[in-house]
Amino acid sequence: MTPPGTGFGRKSTTREPIIQEPVSIEAASGSEAEPEATRRAADVAESSRANRGWWDRNADEYQVEHGTFLGDDRFVWGPEGLDEVEAELLGPPEELKGRDVLEIGAGAAQCARWLAAQGARPVALDLSHRQLQHALRIGGSFPLVCADAGALPFADATFDLACSAYGALPFVADPVQVLREVRRVLRPGGRFVFSVTHPIRWAFPDEPGPEGLTVSASYFDRTPYVEQDEEGRAVYVEHHRTIGDRVRDLVAADLRLVDLVEPEWPAWNTAEWGGWSPLRGNLIPGTAIFVCVRD
Numbered sequence: 001m002t003p004p005g006t007g008f009g010r011k012s013t014t015r016e017p018i019i020q021e022p023v024s025i026e027a028a029s030g031s032e033a034e035p036e037a038t039r040r041a042a043d044v045a046e047s048s049r050a051n052r053g054w055w056d057r058n059a060d061e062y063q064v065e066h067g068t069f070l071g072d073d074r075f076v077w078g079p080e081g082l083d084e085v086e087a088e089l090l091g092p093p094e095e096l097k098g099r100d101v102l103e104i105g106a107g108a109a110q111c112a113r114w115l116a117a118q119g120a121r122p123v124a125l126d127l128s129h130r131q132l133q134h135a136l137r138i139g140g141s142f143p144l145v146c147a148d149a150g151a152l153p154f155a156d157a158t159f160d161l162a163c164s165a166y167g168a169l170p171f172v173a174d175p176v177q178v179l180r181e182v183r184r185v186l187r188p189g190g191r192f193v194f195s196v197t198h199p200i201r202w203a204f205p206d207e208p209g210p211e212g213l214t215v216s217a218s219y220f221d222r223t224p225y226v227e228q229d230e231e232g233r234a235v236y237v238e239h240h241r242t243i244g245d246r247v248r249d250l251v252a253a254d255l256r257l258v259d260l261v262e263p264e265w266p267a268w269n270t271a272e273w274g275g276w277s278p279l280r281g282n283l284i285p286g287t288a289i290f291v292c293v294r295d
Contacts, residue, residue: 035227050234055128073113078287079276105167109135164194179253208277259291
């Protein structure tokens with residue numbers, strides 16, 4: 001079984017890692033068995049611990065597999081390939097100059113690097129130290145911060161904008177806490193834009209072919225997807241929220257939703273990325289992008 005959402009490219013590769021040999025799940029857990037995929041409860045602490053470990057172990061493979069698509073300094077919102085250059089969800093590029101921007105779940109900080117090229121002052125934050133090592137490898141003059149999105153280490157009203165391309169929100173047990181933290185660090189009038197796996201995908205098998213077009217689970221089942229070791233310890237967790245849940249979370253965090261973007265699959269994109277593919281992308285949405293404002 002593969003996860004209903006699969007993060008943004010939760011997919012392995014056989015190519016060599018680009019820094020050093022990553023620690024496998026088996027080595028980290030002391031077990032040779034593959035992790036068991038299940039649906040069960042997972043709280044804030046377990047989700048954070050599991051996902052920090054998963055991304056630290058798999059960052060090398062992720063960047064090798066998807067680095068070309070992501071680029072070193074592109075701002076891509078999801079596997080469809082929607083680029084901020086065209087979307088302008090944070091605003092026109094010429095208006096980004098001088099803006100303080102927080103990227104949450106930055107990975108190798110590709111989006112932050114694009115923002116810096118527009119004259120913005122980005123800060124790239126990620127839970128995974130290993131992902132941020134890749135940001136260092138690629139380079140950039142902006143700050144890198146290793147921290148949990150549920151406890152942002154910044155003063156109130158520090159940023160003009162915040163963004164997250166498949167970062168943090170799909171993996172946290174308490175999304176309202178993250179959204180409240182984002183609101184806290186935004187200045188009045190600040191905008192927060194984030195993308196996540198489109199919630200409808202949780203009702204379908206995470207397969208790029210025809211088998212991924214038949215509903216196999218309830219859209220309304222919020223039970224987290226968990227991969228666990230032989231001791232029952234989670235090594236990867238992903239949380240499901242319906243569209244309505246996401247809207248209510250924003251309201252609870254006192255953020256105002258101004259747009260909800262569902263990117264269509266473009267004709268030029270012939271690539272498969274985990275469960276994303278041209279076949280599925282032309283029939284059902286794969287990404288949801290929420291554009292919010294702090295009043």
